[in-house]
Amino acid sequence: MVLFWNALAKFLKDRKYLTISFDGWSSRAKDEIYTFHTTLPSRRSIFTTGHVFNGISVTAAELLKVVKIHIFNKYGARSYSAVVGDGGSNVRAARKLITKEFPWILNVYDPCHNLNLFLKDLGKLFKEELKVVSAASNFFGQSNLGTAQLTEERKRMNIGTGMKSASETRFGTTYHQANAVQKCMPALVNCVTNGTITFTTKAAKWLTPYFKEGPRNFTFRTQLDRMTKLFESGANGITTLEGQNVTCADVFYVWVTIAWHLERVLSDLENDLSQYRSDVIHVYNERFSQMMTETSHELFLLGYVLHPCTST
Numbered sequence: 001m002v003l004f005w006n007a008l009a010k011f012l013k014d015r016k017y018l019t020i021s022f023d024g025w026s027s028r029a030k031d032e033i034y035t036f037h038t039t040l041p042s043r044r045s046i047f048t049t050g051h052v053f054n055g056i057s058v059t060a061a062e063l064l065k066v067v068k069i070h071i072f073n074k075y076g077a078r079s080y081s082a083v084v085g086d087g088g089s090n091v092r093a094a095r096k097l098i099t100k101e102f103p104w105i106l107n108v109y110d111p112c113h114n115l116n117l118f119l120k121d122l123g124k125l126f127k128e129e130l131k132v133v134s135a136a137s138n139f140f141g142q143s144n145l146g147t148a149q150l151t152e153e154r155k156r157m158n159i160g161t162g163m164k165s166a167s168e169t170r171f172g173t174t175y176h177q178a179n180a181v182q183k184c185m186p187a188l189v190n191c192v193t194n195g196t197i198t199f200t201t202k203a204a205k206w207l208t209p210y211f212k213e214g215p216r217n218f219t220f221r222t223q224l225d226r227m228t229k230l231f232e233s234g235a236n237g238i239t240t241l242e243g244q245n246v247t248c249a250d251v252f253y254v255w256v257t258i259a260w261h262l263e264r265v266l267s268d269l270e271n272d273l274s275q276y277r278s279d280v281i282h283v284y285n286e287r288f289s290q291m292m293t294e295t296s297h298e299l300f301l302l303g304y305v306l307h308p309c310t311s312t
Contacts, residue, residue, distance in 0.1 A: 008046070012075045017041045020048070020071060020098075021084040021110075022091070024058065032058045036071060038080075043244050048075075060093030067098060082106040086113035092294065099296065106296040111251045112241050118287040119172060119234045125276055126227040132210050132220060133178045136188075137163055139204040149196045153187040175228065175235035182224050189213060226273055230280060233261035248303025255288055255300075 012018070018041075024034035032053040039045045049070040053062065072080070083098045083105055085091040092109075099107040123130055140147050140163045147163070154162065163184060166177040181188075191197035192211040199207045209216040237254040240246070262284065266277050273280075292298055 008048070009074055012038065012046075012079065015040070015075075015079050016081070018075075018080045019082040019084055019108075020067065020080050021045075022063065022067075022094075023086060024088075024091075034058070034063070034066070036067070038071070038075070039084075058090055060090050060097050063090060063094035064097045064101070067094075072102075077102050078104075080105055082108050084108045084110055086110045087117055087290070095294075106299060107294070108296070108299065109291050109294045111254075111291060111300070112238050114287055114291045115234055115238045115241065115254075116170060116172060118283060119175065119231060119238075121283040121287065122230055122234070122280065123174065125230075125279055126223060129220065129223045129227055130174065130178070132207065133174070133181050133224075134166070135204055135207055136181055136211070137165060137177050139199060139201070139207070141165055146197050149191055150184065150187055153191050153196070154184065157187050157190070159183060159187050170238075172235040172238035175231040178224060178231070179228050182221075182228055185211075185221060185224075189217065226271065226276070229265045229271060230262065230273070230276070233258040247307065248300045249307035249309075251291075252300040252304035255291070259284065259288075 019039040020036065021039065022034055022036045024032055027033055034051050034053065035047065036049045036051070037045050038048045049066070051066045051070065056062065068077075080102075081104065083095050085095050087109070095107045099105050140150065151162065154160075161180050161183040164173075164177045164180040166173040188197070188211045192199075192208060193213065199205050199211075210220045211217060237258055240254055241251060262280060265271055266273050266280060292301065
């Protein structure tokens with residue numbers, strides 16, 4: 001292990017324009033575990049250190065202390081030009097402390113996490129539908145027989161997409177999960193109606209009315225269609241920004257594209273989404289403003305303006 005850290009120190013020595021990023025989670029023992037990565041200008045990301053906050057509160061000051069002792073003191077603060085993190089209150093505060101003490105370091109809000117929160121906020125408008133989607137996906141994730149019956153029916157109806165799982169921390173995957181339920185709906189209704197699939201478990205038996213022809217199914221399908229249309233551009237935006245060659249200009253362009261898409265969807269009378277218009281605009285403006293104001297010097301807008309492909 002000593003050889004590794006010595007090799008890492010040698011590798012990072014005298015490098016410039018490095019980016020530090022960090023994130024954390026809780027263990028089963030309730031310890032707060034944070035990992036710290038250094039990203040090179042070539043986009044190569046390297047695990048730099050890890051820290052377990054055992055029995056202490058993970059404040060911004062404690063995060064700053066770890067960064068200074070285990071990273072800056074070893075590899076040189078002058079080698080770093082940016083710090084990136086998510087929207088956790090302590091992480092946001094820590095980024096501010098770092099850029100205050102080391103003013104040449106840019107404060108950058110993680111754009112993927114910001115978009116994730118944007119979709120999560122939109123999801124609050126469709127709580128019942130998301131509950132159904134999650135429960136149905138969990139049922140098929142645990143039922144081999146149900147999955148086999150659904151697969152057979154999908155093949156018969158020429159439906160290529162199957163059910164998908166989602167990650168609680170990556171809300172963009174919820175769109176793909178909901179979209180899968182939407183595409184599988186004809187096969188699901190046939191299977192439930194014919195009795196080849198039965199929601200008999202305690203956790204899933206309440207789902208039956210949502211997947212049988214009737215008013216509950218009609219309402220669910222209508223709402224599912226509305227939800228996926230509102231989620232689509234944000235989910236695709238996260239996929240785009242997870243790429244290896246993304247620039248600040250791309251981040252701003254993605255948000256412009258989302259605004260354009262939402263305006264089209266909300267203005268289309270056939271979608272009947274007028275009831276959500278004010279809420280969607282409020283959510284968009286709040287998260288967009290957060291991304292811009294919590295990143296140094298409106299960096300994403302600046303990158304878009306200075307990008308050679310956007311000049312006229």
